[in-house]
Amino acid sequence: MKNLAFAxxxxxxxxxxxxxxxxxxxxxxxxxxxxxxxxxPKIEExxxxxxxxxxxxVGASDGAALxxxxxxxxxxxxxxxxxGLDTNLTALAKESGLxxxxxxxxxxxxxxxxxxxxxxxxxxxxxxxxxxxxxDAPGSFRELAASDATILIQDPRSSxxxxxxxxxxxxxxxxxxxxxxxxxxxxxxxxxxxxxxAYGLFLEGEADMVLSYTTxxxxxxxxxxxxxxxxxxxxxxHYLQVEVAGKLKASDQPELxxxxxxxxxxxxxxxVIPTTNWMYPAVTPEGGLPEGFETLVMPxxxxxxxEDEAQTVRDDALEEWRAALSR
Amino acid sequence: xxxxAVPISAxxxxxxxxxxxxLVGLPIxxxxxxxxxxxxxxxxxxAALRFTLVQAVLSAFVSVALAVPVARALARRRFRxxxxxxxxxxxxxxxxxxxxxxxxLAVFGRGGIxxxxxDALGLPGIQIYGLHGVVLAHVFFNLPLATRLLLQGWESxxxxxxxxxxxxxxxxxxxxxxxxxxMLRERLPAALLxxxxxxxxxxxxxxxxxxxxxxxTLELAIYQAFRFEFDLARAAxxxxxxxxxxxxxxxxxxxxxxxxxxGAGRGLIVERWDARGPGYxxxxxxxxxxxxxxxxxxLAMVALRGLPTLASLPPQVWxxxxxxxxxxxxxxxxxxxxxLALASVRRNWGEMAGILxxxxxxxxxxxxxxxxxxPLISPAALALPVTALVNALMALPFALRVIAPEYAxxxxxxxxxxxxxxxxxxxxxxxxxxPQMRGAIGFAAGLSAALSxxxxxxxxxxxxxxxxxxxxxxxRLMGAYRMQDAAGAGLLLLLLSFGLFxxxxxxxxxxx
Numbered sequence: 001m002k003n004l005a006f007a008x009x010x011x012x013x014x015x016x017x018x019x020x021x022x023x024x025x026x027x028x029x030x031x032x033x034x035x036x037x038x039x040x041p042k043i044e045e046x047x048x049x050x051x052x053x054x055x056x057x058v059g060a061s062d063g064a065a066l067x068x069x070x071x072x073x074x075x076x077x078x079x080x081x082x083x084g085l086d087t088n089l090t091a092l093a094k095e096s097g098l099x100x101x102x103x104x105x106x107x108x109x110x111x112x113x114x115x116x117x118x119x120x121x122x123x124x125x126x127x128x129x130x131x132x133x134x135x136d137a138p139g140s141f142r143e144l145a146a147s148d149a150t151i152l153i154q155d156p157r158s159s160x161x162x163x164x165x166x167x168x169x170x171x172x173x174x175x176x177x178x179x180x181x182x183x184x185x186x187x188x189x190x191x192x193x194x195x196x197x198a199y200g201l202f203l204e205g206e207a208d209m210v211l212s213y214t215t216x217x218x219x220x221x222x223x224x225x226x227x228x229x230x231x232x233x234x235x236x237x238h239y240l241q242v243e244v245a246g247k248l249k250a251s252d253q254p255e256l257x258x259x260x261x262x263x264x265x266x267x268x269x270x271x272v273i274p275t276t277n278w279m280y281p282a283v284t285p286e287g288g289l290p291e292g293f294e295t296l297v298m299p300x301x302x303x304x305x306x307e308d309e310a311q312t313v314r315d316d317a318l319e320e321w322r323a324a325l326s327r
Numbered sequence: 328x329x330x331x332a333v334p335i336s337a338x339x340x341x342x343x344x345x346x347x348x349x350l351v352g353l354p355i356x357x358x359x360x361x362x363x364x365x366x367x368x369x370x371x372x373x374a375a376l377r378f379t380l381v382q383a384v385l386s387a388f389v390s391v392a393l394a395v396p397v398a399r400a401l402a403r404r405r406f407r408x409x410x411x412x413x414x415x416x417x418x419x420x421x422x423x424x425x426x427x428x429x430x431x432l433a434v435f436g437r438g439g440i441x442x443x444x445x446d447a448l449g450l451p452g453i454q455i456y457g458l459h460g461v462v463l464a465h466v467f468f469n470l471p472l473a474t475r476l477l478l479q480g481w482e483s484x485x486x487x488x489x490x491x492x493x494x495x496x497x498x499x500x501x502x503x504x505x506x507x508x509x510m511l512r513e514r515l516p517a518a519l520l521x522x523x524x525x526x527x528x529x530x531x532x533x534x535x536x537x538x539x540x541x542x543x544t545l546e547l548a549i550y551q552a553f554r555f556e557f558d559l560a561r562a563a564x565x566x567x568x569x570x571x572x573x574x575x576x577x578x579x580x581x582x583x584x585x586x587x588x589x590g591a592g593r594g595l596i597v598e599r600w601d602a603r604g605p606g607y608x609x610x611x612x613x614x615x616x617x618x619x620x621x622x623x624x625x626l627a628m629v630a631l632r633g634l635p636t637l638a639s640l641p642p643q644v645w646x647x648x649x650x651x652x653x654x655x656x657x658x659x660x661x662x663x664x665x666x667l668a669l670a671s672v673r674r675n676w677g678e679m680a681g682i683l684x685x686x687x688x689x690x691x692x693x694x695x696x697x698x699x700x701x702p703l704i705s706p707a708a709l710a711l712p713v714t715a716l717v718n719a720l721m722a723l724p725f726a727l728r729v730i731a732p733e734y735a736x737x738x739x740x741x742x743x744x745x746x747x748x749x750x751x752x753x754x755x756x757x758x759x760x761x762p763q764m765r766g767a768i769g770f771a772a773g774l775s776a777a778l779s780x781x782x783x784x785x786x787x788x789x790x791x792x793x794x795x796x797x798x799x800x801x802x803r804l805m806g807a808y809r810m811q812d813a814a815g816a817g818l819l820l821l822l823l824s825f826g827l828f829x830x831x832x833x834x835x836x837x838x839x
Contacts, residue, residue: 031799036643037807064554071557072361072694073701092557150437155534157551189437190456191539193531196805200429201535203810205438219808278808318555322371325539 024054025256027245028077030066030084032277034059039269039276046268053256062194063089063160063243071096075250080257083122083245083264088163090119090244091307100249103258106265109284111240111302119244122264123279126238126299127164128231129209130202130216137209137232141169145183150207152189152198156318159194160241165211167310168239170317171303177317181324188325214238214297215278222275222292230297237301243279340672343665344680350720351683354695355570359563361698366552366560368568375548376568378541382458382533383526386465387519393466394473394518395511397618400611401474402481410836412619413478414829416471418626421777421824423798424531425805426817430625431464431536433632440624456538464536465529469522471622472774476521476728479767480514481507483736499607514732520580521728524573524685545569549688566691573686574679581675626821633818636811644816647800648823654715654796655779655827661719662775663768666726667760670734681727684720692717710794718782722775729774733767734760769835773828780824797823 034040034057044055060066063084070082075098085093093099101117108114110124129144129151131137138144144151154162170177189207192198202210209232217229245264247257263269270281274290281289305313359365401413419427434440435455442452455463484506492502530546545565552562669677696713737760745759761768781798795803797820804813 031803032806035803035807036641037803037809068554068557069697072698076702078705155540155547157547157555163555185539188539190535190537192535196802197425197428197531197535199808200425200805200810200813201432201436204429204432204436206432206436216808223808322540326541 022052022054023253023256024056025051025081025253025260026056026058026079027081027083027260028058028060028066028070028079029082030062031059032062033057033084037276039272042272042276043269046272047260047263050263050268051256051259053253055260064163067093067096070098070248074098077248077250079248080251080253081245081247081260085119085244085246086160087240087242087244087304087307088160088167088310090116091311093246094118094307098248098250099246100251100254102247102261104261104265106283108265108282109280110242110282112242112304114242116244119246120261120264121242121244121282122269123273123277123282124240124242125279126214126240126302127161127168127211128214128216128234128238128297128299130212130229130231131209133228133230135208137230139233140235141172141180141184144187145180147187149187149209150189151184151187152202152207152210153191154195154198154211155191155193156321159192161195161198161211161213162191164239164241166317166321167305167313168303170313171239171305172236178320178324181321185325191325213241213279214299215274215280215293218274218290218292218296219278221295222290227295233297233299235300237303238299240302240304242282242304339668340674340677343668344672344676347665347669347680347683347720347723350716351570351687351692353699354687354692355563355566357695357698358559358566358691362559362563364560365564365567366558366562368561368564371543372545372548372561372565375543375545378533379527379544379546380572382461382465382529382537382542382544383523385458385462386469386526387523389462390466390469390473390522391477391515391519393470393618394477395515396614397470398474398477398481399507400614401478404608404611404615412615413475414832415619415626416474416622418471418821418825418828419468419622420472420774421781421828422468422626422629422821423781423801423817426629426801426820427468427625428464428532428535429632429814429817430629431467433628434625435460435463440628456536458537458542460536460538461529461533461542464532465522465526467622467625468532469525470618472725473518473522474618475770476518477511477514479729479733479770480510482766483732484510516580516583517728517732520576520682521685521724523576524682524724527569527572527576528685528688546688546690549690553690553694562691562694566688569688570683570686573682577679577682581678629814629821630818632814633816633821636815637818640812640815640819643795644797644800644804644812644819647795647797648819650711650794651780651797651820652823652827654711654718655776655824657712657715658719658722658779659772659776659827659831661716662722662726662779663730663772665719665723666730666771667734667768669723669727670731678727678731681731682724684723689717689721692720711796714796715779718779719775721782722778725774725778726771729767729771730764733764737763766835769831769833772835773831776831777824777828780827781820 029040032038040057044057047055058079060069063086066082066084067089070077070079073079099118102120104120108121110121114121129137138147138149153165156162156166169180173180190201192201195212198210199212201207214231217231220226220229245261247254247261251257265283267285270283271285273279273281274293401409422430432439432455435453436442437452437455445452488506489502492506497505528546530544530550533542533544534547545568549562549565552558552565666681669681700709700713741759741763745755750759797816801813801816801820804816
């Protein structure tokens, strides 16, 4: 096994960046946040310019993986801040007892009131079915079920939007959710592991609509100059995803962590969000939203299960989904 | 590798087997330890187990059943471009799952070529999603591998036997009975096993092409236990079930496989005198054309989609490509050395140890490794070495499948001669094993390099912005809506993996 030892040492050496004297703030987040095309690089630059510290972003594949990782590490975690959980995960996160209260107050522009002591929101969005503009999209789940429109969705067991859809149907239909899923079963082309697969298949023309966000058309419009995509407005209302960050109790840089959470709701962070994370910023920047966002569908009603409700109905909702789609 | 001989001795094999066992066993134990015990299985888990078995068995049998005539056609024909075809047959196997799915759907999907064609002819379209879609995708991945494994079997029949058969006036039927049959008897169980094992841990392919939760596999159940329920105890138990499945499948295959003894030949190029009639020629040509079309069309679609952005890929993608190359080369060296060491013991436990790499879910492996490494050092710092090691482990079953039968053949045919000459260790490696096996070693190295290149693997669990592999970068681009760039990066990945594969495979076959 000499090869391995050799490879390990070479790579470890190559990897070890010269240790800086500055204090280091470690933020765990999801992979698309840290990627070159996500908000990570710009936010790192902006925060380091003001904190006299080294901001280290570490990626896990997505929000649920992120929480699993923090729970695995427990109090030994080197993370100071966890950024990228959503309201479907916060109950579990609190249960873990690993998070500390924050002292951030801001004038949030969220469709719901926010008074969580432990988690600070940084962006939000509505789940929606995205389609080509020339497609005559249904206006509700019932209409969708009755139509022969085809959709691509994600598996709630492995994907955040997939779980969002599960809660969306549950929040809109309660006890009738199972029946709605049975109606939708023949519209579903397939269920994918994650968002990327479903969205990729949609762009390849595998279905009329894909589960994504109301903000997705903004990407095509702003980054690609393509105004051909739209999100279908459903009359039941749309389920809301609020993405949040929290400070770990065991952080060895509690002041820096607080400073980061404060920074998170300022212009420098919030202004980056719309065109990198393609979500609505939690605090609208002074200059307003980027041009193009005004063309997006704004749902008439926001649906959101409280974190406790989400926790309680989760297993039953999953079982309804599985039973209806397994026929 | 040619000059620096790999030490081949009994202890190297035993040490490798122990290491593999440790790499597979420790993570499962670590997860169970962290959970404080083993969980229980629910009805949904049993359904997942059933589906996993059904699709894996079907996929293995269909792949191998189709591979037999294709490999036979390749074995008894010589034509221009044969070498290229044999080489290209390795390609689907090395594609990252997501790229392969998109390529497959561009051909077989609702908006794909096939349905376009059917529609133009006024025929009803086909529906790809369902169990048949899962099997189709797995056959796409594995038919080429099965073909190559069986072709290797054909090439192991000494050409003197075919000459003798021709002298005796044997037709294709008799040749099947006396020569090809016994060879297939030896090679089929192993080929079936290895494909069954790959399909056992299928997740994204099975779910996407299976069309929904009916197509829940064990791997998805493990995923669910980990991230949906954070039920480590159940995840550990599911991992154990997977391990038990692999071990029992391995035992069955070992029992069924029987070594075909053709005796030693002079190892010259096989010329065939049988099956020369026009009917046979047409049959073989048709089979090869169909197989090539089936394998190459989706690849061509991947290439077409990626071509426009290939030249303008962002620099991060190239950096990731470099990291991936490093990982692939390191894991290839590890994997081939381990395969040789395990093959050299020529005992059933060597074979068993070799297949264990496929017995563990990448998620359990990654999480277990994480639990073990984390108290000592930040896992992100070890992301690339751990990925290389894990990729070597995952490629080991394939490399061993290629190397072990050739090793056994070499020792059987020439071992006694080498013994009388007192050739041991280094000398045996240099003068017997290497010249006899360079073809197999090249193919095995090519496979493991390409596999390691294309595998998303455990890096996704550890990654940070500075250290990404090319498959991870493809996912990142897709996650950032950049499907065009992702297609370009996917093509780059295909070119690089295939380049590595071709280089090793060609290097081994050249003059062999």
